[in-house]
Amino acid sequence: MLVQIDNLRIRFPTPHGLSDAVRNVSLTLGQEKLGIVGESGSGKSLTARSILKLLPGNAVITADKLIFDDIDVMSADEDAMRRIRGKRAGLILQDPKYSLNPVMTAGEQIAEAWRIHRGGSRRLAYRAAIDLLVQVQIRDPARVAAAYPHELSGGMGQRVMIAMMLAPDPELLIADEPTSALDATVQAEILRLIEDLVSRRGMGLILISHDLPLVSHFCDRVVVMYAGRVVEELRAADLLHANHPYTRGLLECLPALSHRQRRLAVMQRDPSWLEE
């Protein structure tokens, strides 16, 4: 088992005491593709980032178990975490505009990631960077390697991010809304690329998104979160048979191209969803 989370709770201090952001979340991940779906504030990103202990400094984390491979994340010190972050588990964020260094070329950034984790000369690392750009299906890798982030499109930037994450050959990839800033065509290309790389390299994938149907195309299993809790977990293929009214609501409120709706269904939130 690559990741095991048992009874995770993440709280933040407020003027009225600690407030739960994530509550009683348990999940496991092997060499598979797991989707975490929910709205803003549902705790999906916090849950995934807890594996890397990349949470805001004032977060109070407790868990019965929070294990990455053989490392107990709860008791691991910063040194141990640094050996996981980037090296064994990569994180891809929403907008490459903000996650790439604007004053370094794409090639230099990927080469830097390569050297930090694998060592070797600059020349060797740069050559590896170009090879990685080929793997993320960039047609003109030498040109892209020499380009600065502002010279790249959103889709291209996200490919560079992915190439950088692949450099240390990680076992787990966490993709946090990797395509929300991209348009539909590029979105599909990037998700297909991630799916393909994850499958070929035998990695685990956690794909975080608010788009339930989209996630189902690229994941084996989907965890649906609402207000910090997991309300439903199901196989991606069983999405149409989802039981929880929240999961059904997420599917029903989408406009569809295939058929016409006079009015979109609006989510009727039920306070009982908050009870465990």
Added chain:
Amino acid sequence: MIEIAALSVRFGTIEAVRDVSFSVERGESFGLVGESGSGKSTVLRALAGLNRNWSGRMTVGNEVLAPQRSKDFFRRVQMVFQDPYGSLHPRQTVDRLLSEPLLVHGMDNIERRILRGLNEVALPAAMRFRYPHQLSGGQRQRVAIARALMAEPQVLLLDEPTSALDVSVQAEVLNLLMDLQQAHGLTYILVSHNLAVVAHLCGRIGVMQAGELVELLSADDLRAGRTRHPHTASLRELSIELEEPETSL
């Protein structure tokens, strides 16, 4: 209501929009779809008066548009942007945000109009003295829509108004836009890369690719796959493929 003929927009040596023509009836919703960089937002911004480097002919109502717009134009034509985090002044309360267009256009009954505006977008009156950071993304977009409606415009230009929102909030905002259009007889131009959103709100749709309008068709034709241009067909195919959840075989 809106006529655009042979519109071209240049950025330096790049022709971002080439020879685009379409017209929108009063009270109609027209959608522009296309990939990033296809020029759909550029068309909207040229129409809105945010970019003066265009050539061609544009009219709104009976007014032929010059690069420099009249004050009344900016009352009649309003724009709602994609990111409600970026489009509201962070240091202004909702009250101030909503009263500004009224002051600019010298409108009376400010108090009553603000309360009515909040009510119209289904925001409680208690939101009136909050700052944008105290609101959720959906609430902010409602404020942006309320602000656009303050000066009683005839045309609303919507640039990806729901793509920064959660799907559940998107449904609420799209329903709201539909209700407002009926209540006020507004004319909409909606720009989005999401075909399902555009087809939901708009009766007619223009498809853009690399700065050109490659196809004009009805939402019904788009749904039914009666497309003529291969780009429209490929956008449609992808959209349909991804909107259906994966099902067990």
